[in-house]
Amino acid sequence: MKIDPNSSADLSVQIAQAIKDAIISGALIVDERLPSESELSDQFKVSRSTVREALKRLAAQSLIRTQRGASGGAFVNRLSFEDAYSQQITTSTLLLSMNAVSFDTACEARYALERACAPLSAARRSADHLATMRAEIFRQGQPGLTDVAFCASDVAFHRALVDGAGNPVLSYQLAGAVEAMQPLMNMITFTARDREVITGLHTRIADAIETGDGSAAAAGLQDLESETRKLASDVFAARAQA
Amino acid sequence: MKIDPNSSADLSVQIAQAIKDAIISGALIVDERLPSESELSDQFKVSRSTVREALKRLAAQSLIRTQRGASGGAFVNRLSFEDAYSQQITTSTLLLSMNAVSFDTACEARYALERACAPLSAARRSADHLATMRAEIFRQGQPGLTDVAFCASDVAFHRALVDGAGNPVLSYQLAGAVEAMQPLMNMITFTARDREVITGLHTRIADAIETGDGSAAAAGLQDLESETRKLASDVFAARAQA
DNA sequence: AAAAACCATTTGTCTGACATTTAAAAGTCT
DNA sequence: AGACTTTTAAATGTCAGACAAATGGTTTTT
Known part of the structure; x- marks a missing residue:
């Protein structure tokens, strides 16, 4: 999953798309836990806020759900x-x-x-x-x-x-x-x-x-x-x- | 448009829902400009980040579009x-x-x-x-x-x-x-x-x-x-x- | 052994700053 | 006056760092 910092598209859009593609392609399977927000911000080399905006976009489409606390995080949602x-x-x-x-x-x-x-x-x-x-x-x-x-x-x-x-x-x-x-x-x-x-x-x-x-x-x-x-x-x- | 800070639901979810309701009910019409992020954060008494996460949720559903620059902002989208x-x-x-x-x-x-x-x-x-x-x-x-x-x-x-x-x-x-x-x-x-x-x-x-x-x-x-x-x-x- | 206290991790929210984009305003030249 | 350039202000996009709150696991206490 890579993004292009020089693209005209917003970073949060690109990140959301990258994760979405991974879900659709099956690289991320149902109920699998995504890396934490900090880890994702390291991976994509962006701030945590940007990662969060991307995750909110996915949550709005019911593609992921989030849970707080230890062993919490974002999980791939089974679309019901x-x-x-x-x-x-x-x-x-x-x-x-x-x-x-x-x-x-x-x-x-x-x-x-x-x-x-x-x-x-x-x-x-x-x-x-x-x-x-x-x-x-x-x-x-x-x-x-x-x-x-x-x-x-x-x-x-x-x-x-x-x-x-x-x-x-x-x-x-x-x-x-x-x-x-x-x-x-x-x-x-x-x-x-x-x-x-x-x-x-x-x-x-x-x-x-x-x-x-x-x-x-x-x-x-x-x-x-x-x-x-x-x-x-x-x-x-x-x-x-x- | 009001939200309840004591509700169990996340603030950004509540704000997104409030705006969405306003759009569906017709209180906000197509191509109308929403208040700026700072204005919204004042109105809802939350930080700008929280408002932004709410707006990203709506953007993910094509309910709004955003434009940068002077006279930019978030606009109610005509769902094509x-x-x-x-x-x-x-x-x-x-x-x-x-x-x-x-x-x-x-x-x-x-x-x-x-x-x-x-x-x-x-x-x-x-x-x-x-x-x-x-x-x-x-x-x-x-x-x-x-x-x-x-x-x-x-x-x-x-x-x-x-x-x-x-x-x-x-x-x-x-x-x-x-x-x-x-x-x-x-x-x-x-x-x-x-x-x-x-x-x-x-x-x-x-x-x-x-x-x-x-x-x-x-x-x-x-x-x-x-x-x-x-x-x-x-x-x-x-x-x-x- | 059960209950309580503690701790580490993770998401949610806040604050403040700077970068970038963009339209409008102001200024300048012909 | 009109066309072009420069400046400015407003808005979103991104970043960094902090604290709050939830939550599961671990340790301590009873």
Whole structure:
């Protein structure tokens, strides 16, 4: 691991990159302890502060964790699916909010991805996830539910659908798409009639999954997408008029 | 923005979180300049080093960028799709390499997602992306191509397919799934016969996209998935024996 | 043998200094 | 007046050294 003191890049960036490369290449393995900050500052011929800034950059990406005290130090972190989920959700949320992605674009992506999960969920039809889906459908039918709570339940339903595919990589990839849309969805107000239509489609999708009919589930999702987009365009039209 | 000096969490973590919250909530908008490091250290009542470590954490997530010199400082960054892509790819790669995700799981996720793009790509059939696909198919037929180059071309073909859906959110979500698998794919050696089968399927997929037949493209991808998994299982079986 | 005191190591934080970069201000020449 | 050069001030980047706080191990005491 070497750095170039004459490069235009900041030293802390170079050091972070060097360590990151070592992790990705496998030269540093999970749970391995990095040299102490003083040792690293000797190795790289920089001050301890510079090393620390580099380590903080890595910690921000969950690549390392640090522990104080004797036999403490910085350790290569096993990137958990959970860490990856939350990073994914943060990034997706920022992307959507900062890049003015249209509701339609986000919606299209989300439902396309969910339809990809449907056949797998139907093939595996986990009792656990089906129960969650049914429970959320029930909750969505309760009177007095606020729009925000309805949305949250909607997200929970869709997550169960996705997780039901039993593929952690898919769940990870989709976490962002589903969760990041929640703020956008929260702008919609759902009338009693709207809710009825949506829970009806949810039921249709859950039924299809239960009977193992993936393409029926995908068709249900397709209709749900149209419904969602219609609702959203109504909201935007009304807002534009006001 | 307040922090709690008695909390167990490190000060730099708290400060980073406070600023991050301000960005996500919209209190700090894109391209807005943060107070200088000295001002922040006054505000939070901590030293400049601590503020700097917090800022490095945010910079590592592309939430801010810094500029030196007069009228320099830290600015809220507009998260570009490009930044998001590379973060996504790094995270996916680490996830796959550290968590011992099986080839089948990764493969299943990847092709499920790609099949989700197929109908959209077929509906839009951008001339540009189709040309890229054809070019990569041509390249894959060239004799003397190394396995690694064949794989790289394969990735390029699939990226074109995905990008052809014309949905940046989808492209972003899929970048990780497609690129992160490349190291796994590189372990496979492709015989001439294998390559013929694969480029044949690529051609079939490209043809389906060109004629706007999304389900045919999806079916082609399905066959390609089976083929890929068969090749991989042969490699693993051979390796297990040796 | 158990508890307490001590110690060494390591990260976290603080202080103060200097180097480097950069845009704006001031000055100078035509 | 306008174009060019020099100076200046502000900001980040880096360095050095110190102390605080946490933590596991070792030694001493009870």
